[in-house]
Amino acid sequence: MSLITYAGLHSDYTLINLGNFRPELSIMIIPMEHDISSFLDLAFVFPLGCRLEDLVRTIIFCDDIDRLTEMFWWAFFRVAYLQLPTHVVDIIHSGLSARHQEIALQDFRDGKTVVLLGTSKISAGMNFPGVRWVIQFGCDGLTIIDGGQRRGRGGRDGEDKTSTGMFFVEPKMLKDVTVEHPGDQDPGMIELLQSQECAEKIMQRHLEYPGDCTRDPSLPCCNRCDPDFRPPREYKWIDVNPGFTSESTEAKTTTSQREVIYNKLVEWRLDHWKQYWKDDWPNYGPKSLVSDSDLNEISTHTSKIFTVQDLQNYTHIVHWAQLSTPLFIAVHKI
Ligand SMILES: [Zn+2]
Structure with missing residues (x-):
């Protein structure tokens, strides 16, 4: 009972x-x-x-x-x-x-x-x-x-x-x-x-497990008994990209840099659309994935985008779950 x-x-x-x-x-x-x-x-x-x-x-x-x-x-x-x-x-x-x-x-x-x-x-x-x-x-x-x-x-x-x-x-x-x-x-x-x-x-x-509940001490029990026992951390760009320092975050993106970034992102969008969306979602064009104005916002603020959340602040992407990771990677590859 x-x-x-x-x-x-x-x-x-x-x-x-x-x-x-x-x-x-x-x-x-x-x-x-x-x-x-x-x-x-x-x-x-x-x-x-x-x-x-x-x-x-x-x-x-x-x-x-x-x-x-x-x-x-x-x-x-x-x-x-x-x-x-x-x-x-x-x-x-x-x-x-x-x-x-x-x-x-x-x-x-x-x-x-x-x-x-x-x-x-x-x-x-x-x-x-x-x-x-x-x-x-x-x-x-x-x-x-x-x-x-x-x-x-x-x-x-x-x-x-x-x-x-x-x-x-x-x-x-x-x-x-x-x-x-x-x-x-x-x-x-x-x-x-x-x-x-x-x-x-x-x-x-x-x-209500019956009987003995002793554990093998070599195996972790729970993350309350052992706070270091946790899922592997997701890879962080900021940790592996030492060239991307706080100084560069202060640097203002110039108009010509912005244009270069914007054009690269337009190129990425087309490639991504061709590879993953075009055949299965024929009613969607590349601009339905990420709008020109979103790409413009990203290229203006690239130096402030360190996390996927930062990216979300500058964009209005409907299929966020599908696009956030590849777009974030694309931004940081520039
Ligand atoms: Zn425990």
């Missing part, structure tokens, strides 16, 4: 076998740093400059199908831009055909897909070999029981059976609710996200 009480479940909720404690699984609770619809918190999954063999087998859960679809296109364009085969990322949810879902699961099992994005369609009992990261992108509406089940999709059947469950938390789950006043949320999940206690201990308590 306490499981039902803790998790705020209805008594007719069907409990799936919660299984045993698995010491090879670790947890990270990560407040989102970027706007949820930018997906920039997931950039580390497809780091700039990565090769096919660098990609980590990952499942990313998101329960909002529209957001998941946006995430897929963001990932698709990022992967294409990294010149990796686009089949490394795939999506599964109930709105897709049964045939697509079947193929998506098979491709992920076979290793053709490396990063699978999905909803609860990826359910308990589905096991895929060698999943190292299980990411929950946004925790709104998720119970701690489901969160525990999802994390359990990792570290199965592979040679290296360790895996990390990462819970990316949107700000409202940290600010607008509490364990005492959870609103529609599961108080167990709120405790997991908001407490400073060991995340593994909280999960064990709610999932």
Whole structure:
């Protein structure tokens, strides 16, 4: 009964076998740093400059199908831009055909897909070999029981059976609710996200693992026990480009420099459009991707653009998720 009480479940909720404690699984609770619809918190999954063999087998859960679809296109364009085969990322949810879902699961099992994005369609009992990261992108509406089940999709059947469950938390789950006043949320999940206690201990308590819960001390437990345990940081241009110093940020872009930059960006836009958009989106012209006035703004303020967020301040790009990374790289290659 306490499981039902803790998790705020209805008594007719069907409990799936919660299984045993698995010491090879670790947890990270990560407040989102970027706007949820930018997906920039997931950039580390497809780091700039990565090769096919660098990609980590990952499942990313998101329960909002529209957001998941946006995430897929963001990932698709990022992967294409990294010149990796686009089949490394795939999506599964109930709105897709049964045939697509079947193929998506098979491709992920076979290793053709490396990063699978999905909803609860990826359910308990589905096991895929060698999943190292299980990411929950946004925790709104998720119970701690489901969160525990999802994390359990990792570290199965592979040679290296360790895996990390990462819970990316949107700000409202940290600010607008509490364990005492959870609103529609599961108080167990709120405790997991908001407490400073060991995340593994909280999960064990709610999932009522039977028996011994001792861990192998050589494996990380959670990012509360070990604050250095965190996702790899996304590559930062400013760190690797020492020529781009604060002095140059003070320098005023001259009219002729601005023209050169503008022309290069127009050239980039045409190339990018031809390569990634032209065939699939015939109604779109290059200017539908990034307008002339946006390119003009960027060329005027290039010396102040250090982050993707800076770029966003100077532009009005509709397909931001798809275009932000390649455009940012293009600006910094100039
Ligand atoms: Zn811990």
